Amino acid sequence: MRKLVVALLLLIPIIGAAQTYLSEDFEGTWPPSEWQVLQSTSYGWQQGDGTGWGDPSVYNGTYMAVFDVWNTSSGDTGVLVTDTVDLTSASSPRLKFYYINTSGSDYVSVDYSTDYGATWTNLDTLTIASDWTEYTYSLPTSSVMVRFFGY
16 A cells, blocks of 8 residues: 655744744645646545545544555656745744655655746655654745645
């Protein structure tokens, strides 16, 4: 069973008080507004409810973002990417999300771009996490796009 699952939440605090610039719980339509799904297969990033074969339970709520590599061919990829988020006035912006991948040899690269997707800076490459794990990364104070690149 090879299925990557990511629940995402983008939080950016401003001057000691948390101001949210983008927050997504994947409970509404798929893909959510302010997000794009780009992939080389009809599988890849999907909205999951934790009832699919091999899916872990949803972290919070009813749905989550799921990168389904079980049904994809070798070499297929999927990208879940935000629209541009303006963080120019943010103080110490951060990306925060929860992630689980209980098995497999697959990866999710967490990246950001400050040039509308022309180039990407890698924050981390995630592999196995046997339980829901919180990840937090600093982001630059500029206009950014964040992507989760599954492969």
